[in-house]
Amino acid sequence: MIPAIPFNEFVVKVASRCNLACDYCYVYEAADQSWRDQPRVMTDETFARVCAAIAAHADGPVSLVFHGGEPLLAGAATxxxxxxxxxxxxxxxxxxxQTNGTLITAGFAAACARQGIRVAVSLDGGSAANDKHRVRPDGGSSFSRVRDGVALLAAERDVFAGFLCVVDASNDPVETYEALLEHRPPAVDFLLPHANWAAPPPHPGAYGDWLVAVFERWYRAPTRETRVRLFDDIVTLVLGGSVASETVGLAPVRVAVFETDGSIEQVDALKTAYPGAAALPIASLDAALREPGIVARQIGVSALADECLRCPVRDVCGGGNYVHRYDPARGFRAPSVYCADLLRLITHIAAAVRADVSRLSRAR
Incomplete structure (x- = not known):
């Protein structure tokens, strides 16, 4: 039996509502609608209790992520x-x-600088690409307010952490990437839409080619313009290293989520699978480590589908994001719904990296 590894990253939902109406949202547009029963904002007493639970459980460095909903609905002062x-x-x-960026003010940016809070912003490209999905409840654009918010973060030292961008394979990949680069982000994290075998992605089979096009633009650039976490992680794994990632690799997942009422959950993207998929019927972080869903995400190869065990990129792919494996007939012991896309991307990156390693070796 592989020993459980304590959590070291804690996503704390300080607000359970949002001021946008993104059509792909894994909280408000997914099968699980338990957000409706949560307090709108976490109280000081609940937050103190959450922190005490983290302090009692943690064994080493800790990361805490203010999340939501939209966390700024709790207020910058909070x-x-x-x-x-x-x-x-x-x-x-x-x-x-993590914020949608629309409520950022100069005062909030300054508060983050004082407190050492690094802020990541969700943005899906330029105005047209972003506003296909990330809109206000009345259907209006969110782009300009996000753009202005990012500028305020960038004006403070070491506050702007970069972008999360959900891939829409109908958007031009290079144009999307270059639109993000215009804001000079320190990092970009490309996320596949949270889909599974019961609810497939909108453009099946197109995501691998989309990401390969962005990789080529990123990798062949004469200077390093930004970090792209997905590509960096795959390169590291191809070269025999290890990464802590929900998306690739076999490292144990060490993330726990606290809802606004202080209850503990698994990663909340699981709410796209079925109602209650993220819920944990326990009251402590130590007990959570013994729950089957957490165990499955810590035991690496042992939790993979038979097809994954035979795959040539198994140790790099790691079965993909656990959320994307859900199949009503097989549970989470299925390949990723993005299996073909991941194979396409990983084999392409591996070939590019190995060619360069070989070339550099010959040049010595």
């Missing part, structure tokens, strides 16, 4: 107060925040 409280209770902690 975020700053919570940041100080987290340090008081947990001790040294890396603080991050």
């Amino acid at each position: 975020i700053e107060r919570f940041a100080a409280l987290a340090r008081d209770i947990i001790g040294p902690v890396t603080l991050r925040l």
